[in-house]
Amino acid sequence: MTEAQPAGVHTVDALLEVDGISKRFAGIQALGGDRGLTVDIGRGAFVGLIGPNGAGKSTMFNLLSGVLPADSGTVIFDGKDITTATSHERAEHGIGRTFQTPRTFESLTVLENVVVGATSPGEQLRSAFGRSWRRHEAGLVDHARDILGQVGLADREAEPVTDLSGGELRMLGVARQLIRRPTLLLLDEPTAGVHPLLQDRLAELLVELHSGGMTLVVVEHNLHFLLAIAEHILVLTQGRLLAQGPPADIRGDPAVISAYLGEDHAA
Amino acid sequence: MNWPQLLITVATIGSIFGVVTLALNLQYARGGMINFGIVAYFAVGAYTYAIFTQPSPKGLDQYAFGLDWPWWAGVLAAGTAALAFAALTGWPTLRLRGEYLALTTFAFAEVFHSFLLNERRIGNGTVGLSNVERPFGDWGPIEEKYVFAAVAALLLLATLLAFRQLLASPYGRALDAIRDDEVAAESSGKPAANMRRQVFLISAVPVGLAGAVYAMFTTLAQPSLFTAEVTFIVWIALVLGGERSVYGAMLGAFGLVFFEEVVRAWPFETVRSAQIAASVEHIFTGLLFIAVLRFQPFDRIQRRMKART
Ligand SMILES: Nc1ncnc2c1ncn2[C@@H]1O[C@H](COP(=O)(O)OP(=O)(O)O)[C@@H](O)[C@H]1O
Ligand SMILES: [Mg+2]
Numbered sequence: 001m002t003e004a005q006p007a008g009v010h011t012v013d014a015l016l017e018v019d020g021i022s023k024r025f026a027g028i029q030a031l032g033g034d035r036g037l038t039v040d041i042g043r044g045a046f047v048g049l050i051g052p053n054g055a056g057k058s059t060m061f062n063l064l065s066g067v068l069p070a071d072s073g074t075v076i077f078d079g080k081d082i083t084t085a086t087s088h089e090r091a092e093h094g095i096g097r098t099f100q101t102p103r104t105f106e107s108l109t110v111l112e113n114v115v116v117g118a119t120s121p122g123e124q125l126r127s128a129f130g131r132s133w134r135r136h137e138a139g140l141v142d143h144a145r146d147i148l149g150q151v152g153l154a155d156r157e158a159e160p161v162t163d164l165s166g167g168e169l170r171m172l173g174v175a176r177q178l179i180r181r182p183t184l185l186l187l188d189e190p191t192a193g194v195h196p197l198l199q200d201r202l203a204e205l206l207v208e209l210h211s212g213g214m215t216l217v218v219v220e221h222n223l224h225f226l227l228a229i230a231e232h233i234l235v236l237t238q239g240r241l242l243a244q245g246p247p248a249d250i251r252g253d254p255a256v257i258s259a260y261l262g263e264d265h266a267a
Numbered sequence: 268m269n270w271p272q273l274l275i276t277v278a279t280i281g282s283i284f285g286v287v288t289l290a291l292n293l294q295y296a297r298g299g300m301i302n303f304g305i306v307a308y309f310a311v312g313a314y315t316y317a318i319f320t321q322p323s324p325k326g327l328d329q330y331a332f333g334l335d336w337p338w339w340a341g342v343l344a345a346g347t348a349a350l351a352f353a354a355l356t357g358w359p360t361l362r363l364r365g366e367y368l369a370l371t372t373f374a375f376a377e378v379f380h381s382f383l384l385n386e387r388r389i390g391n392g393t394v395g396l397s398n399v400e401r402p403f404g405d406w407g408p409i410e411e412k413y414v415f416a417a418v419a420a421l422l423l424l425a426t427l428l429a430f431r432q433l434l435a436s437p438y439g440r441a442l443d444a445i446r447d448d449e450v451a452a453e454s455s456g457k458p459a460a461n462m463r464r465q466v467f468l469i470s471a472v473p474v475g476l477a478g479a480v481y482a483m484f485t486t487l488a489q490p491s492l493f494t495a496e497v498t499f500i501v502w503i504a505l506v507l508g509g510e511r512s513v514y515g516a517m518l519g520a521f522g523l524v525f526f527e528e529v530v531r532a533w534p535f536e537t538v539r540s541a542q543i544a545a546s547v548e549h550i551f552t553g554l555l556f557i558a559v560l561r562f563q564p565f566d567r568i569q570r571r572m573k574a575r576t
Contacts, residue, residue, distance in 0.1 A: 067450055087453035096454075103451035105444045116444045117455045122437030125465050129432055137437065176455060 014076075015184060015215050016041040016064070021073030022239075023059050031056035031063065033240040036073045041184070046210045047217045048230030048247070052259070056239040057219045058100050061186045065097040066090040078183060092119070096182030100189050100219075102169035104161045110172060111157035114144040117176035140179070147175045150205055152198050167194035171202070184215045191222045203229050227251065235259070268534060275412050277528050279484060281521040282419035286426050286477040287497075288504045290470040292516040293430055295505065297439065298466040299446040300361070301369040303498055304376030307356070308349045308471045310383065310493035312478020315348035316341040317396040317488040318389070330396060331388035338402035342479045349475020350468055357467045361460070376498065383490040395489025399482050419480050426473040427513060433469075434513075442466065503556050523552070 018039045022032025031037055037060065041047055049057050062068040064075065066087035074083045082090055105113050118140050122133025148154050151171040156164065164172060174190060187206075191199045199222075207229055210216055220226040227233070227247040235242040235250060237259050243250060250256055287309055294300045320341035323333040336344075360371045383390045390396060403414045433439055444452040445459045453459055482488045500523060508519020530548045535541040 065454055067454065086458075087450070088456050088458045091454055091456035099451070099454075103448045105447040105451070107443050107447055108440065112440060116437075116440050116452075116457075119456045120437035123441045123457070125433075125438060125469070128436035128438035129429070133437055173451075180455065 013043045014040040015043040015045070015078060017074075017076040018064070019074045019076075021060075021063050021070045021075065023056075023063055023068065023071055029239055031059045031239040032071075032073070033238070037239070037241060038073075039234065039241060039244075041215060041217060042232075043215060044210070044213055045215055046206070046229065046231045047215075048226040048233045049217055049219045049236060050221075050223065050226065050233060050250075051236035051242070054238075055236040057236055058188055059239075060236070061097055061188055061217075061219070064090075064186060065095055067097075091180070091182075094183035095186070096177035096180050096184065097186040098170070098173040098177060098188055098190060100192075102166065102173050104164075104169055104172060106161055108161070109157065110153060110159050110161055110164065111141070111144055111148065113161055113172055114147055114175045114179055115140050117179040118143070119180070144175075144179055147178045150178070150201075151175045152201060165193070167192075167198065170194055171198065174202070178209075182214070184217070185209070187216070187218045189219055189221060191220060191225050199225060268532060272412075273528055273532050275416050277521065277525045278416040279412075279419045280528070281524040282416070282423040283477045283481050283484070284501060284504065284524055285423045285517045285520040286473050287501045288508070288516045288520040289423075289426050289430055289513060290474045291501055291505050292510060292513055293434075293466060293470045296510040296516075297434060297442045297446060298463055298470075299364075300463060300467060301365065302372045302467075303369045303495075303502075304356070304372035304374070304379075305474065305501055306493050306495060306497040307376035307379040308352060308474040309478040309481070309497060310379065310488075311352045312345040312349045312475030313482035313488045313493070314383070314390055314396065314478075315475070316345040316479035316482045317399045319344045320400070320402075321396055321398040328391065328398070329387040329394075330391040333398070338483070342476060345475045345479035345482075346472045347475075349471045349478065352475075353468045353471035357464055361464055361467060373495070373498075376495065380490060380493060380495075383493070390488065390490070393490055395487055395491075397487050397489070399486045399488065401483060401486055403483075415480075415484055419477075419484070422473070422476055422480055423517070427517070429473075430513060438462075503552060506556060507559050526552070 018037060020032070020036030020038055022036040023030050049060070051057055059068070063070045066085055066089070070083070074081060076082070077090070077093060077095060080093065082093060085093065105116060108116060120133060120140060121127050121136055127133050145154070145157065148157055151174055153168060153171060153175065156168070161169065161172065170190060170193060174187065177185060190202060194202065203225060206216060206218070218226060218230060230247060232244065233247055233250040234244045235256050242259055243253050243256050287305060291302065291305055294302050318332050319334045319336045320338055321333040322335050324330050356372070356375050360368055360375065363371055384393055386392065401411065403411055403418070405411050406414050434442070441452065441457045442462060444455070445457055445462060449459045485492065501520070504519035504523045505516050506519070507522060508517065509515030527548065530544050533544065535544060
């Protein structure tokens with residue numbers, strides 16, 4: 001459990017195979033340690049990613065989603081090598097993600113912020129000048145309303161996003177990814193600043209998505225939230241995988257307690 | 268002061284510049300691209316129209332190409348040439364953003380301008396191409412000047428409708444998303460660089476067509492007509508009219524052209540007072556520009572209207 005570089009979860013069917021990825025910022029190793037980070041995410045898994053601030057969790061998401069290029073390593077997703085794929089290509093392949101600091105489109109309404117997450121036929125230049133996209137659009141709007149209901153923003157659809165609180169913006173980011181129906185969803189601290197009642201709702205939603213077959217990787221500082229719903233935990237410290245296993249094992253792991261839990265609990 | 272004549276001129280020139288302002292509005296307000304070389308695409312349209320429709324050279328003409336094609340072929344060629352020029356200039360520049368893009372597009376336009384000045388076989392150097400003929404003439408009882416105003420207004424209307432259709436579609440929504448937050452838009456599957464390139468290319472087409480109409484109207488394609496001043500006038504029109512709305516952009520173009528034409532046509536008593544008026548015009552435009560930037564009246568109006576609905 002405590003070796004620095006475990007081989008990863010060798011499930012029968014890995015959805016995501018990460019092999020030796022690393023990232024430096026201005027010479028400082030943010031992710032990957034000396035040999036790079038190697039880990040597999042099984043198809044349909046519900047993975048919790050934890051670790052102290054600066055451990056490299058968000059950097060890992062940035063590399064997986066193509067927001068930043070990796071310095072080394074390869075990434076195989078759903079059998080395809082996506083190492084050099086751009087961010088939008090990875091999204092098209094089925095990787096969805098949210099951001100630790102919520103990102104929104106300020107000139108769009110709450111509803112539009114969700115609808116825009118989907119790939120509409122009217123986004124092709126040729127069809128944009130026609131009318132055929134309108135039929136598809138109605139379906140998208142209905143779908144977006146459903147999702148807004150699921151994340152507790154049903155009655156806010158017409159508002160500008162500037163009216164939403166930090167927690168609501170976070171939920172909006174989740175909603176925008178859900179309309180894409182990603183195969184793999186990466187959530188970066190989804191509960192931060194979110195109302196406790198809504199947190200429970202989010203937990204239910206994630207469990208539901210998981211049983212629907214979606215593969216989830218969730219970064220969370222709220223261990224109470226995460227350990228209750230995730231099936232497999234990855235512990236990252238200083239860019240390296242410190243431990244991984246089921247939540248029960250992680251809770252009792254002395255190395256994890258001193259490196260991570262200790263920080264929160266002892267303080 | 269001949270007001271009817273003045274208004275017709277404003278309608279014609281205003282429509283032509285309105286088209287260019289609309290293109291800039293699409294590129295900047297929706298695509299997030301600063302094009303400080305827009306005059307070059309306008310010039311490409313005008314020169315292409317001239318080259319395709321003018322007679323082959325004779326006598327003192329130094330230009331080498333005159334295809335003598337009908338006017339509509341010249342118009343089509345102008346749009347195509349502007350598109351090709353946008354593809355050519357967009358390829359190296361669109362990797363750049365913000366002020367870097369502004370500087371490179373500006374530099375491109377300056378290079379093109381100096382090419383026009385110095386290349387005799389294509390554009391006849393500083394003299395330009397002056398064998399352009401007006402294609403329409405009077406249409407029955409309708410005088411030629413009205414025909415021209417109608418043609419220019421029609422081009423403006425067509426551009427407006429096409430852009431509106433585009434921006435009201437999911438394509439426009441994706442563009443807005445990319446401009447607001449490119450990283451988040453990419454993470455939602457929007458190919459930002461690709462869409463920006465498309466916007467850059469398609470917005471060049473009406474600018475080329477406007478250049479063709481301008482060449483017909485002035486019967487001239489000359490480097491002095493296509494200086495950086497044109498770029499700045501169109502930018503000022505865009506900012507004056509409120510960059511957020513297509514109607515504002517058009518209004519800005521008409522307002523500015525009207526103002527310039529009034530100053531030009533005003534029956535001044537002396538040459539001196541005409542000179543003073545010309546410089547006061549520039550100062551006034553500059554002050555207006557600063558005031559609009561400072562107080563952003565159009566954005567306020569729009570926000571108030573939005574809040575009410
Ligand atoms: N864009 C960036 N530029 C420079 N340094 C960065 C950048 N992103 C992350 N870092 C650094 O990389 C390390 C890992 O950061 P991050 O992945 O955000 O950690 P976590 O999400 O686990 O808190 C930190 O030391 C952070 O300061
Ligand atoms: Mg983080």
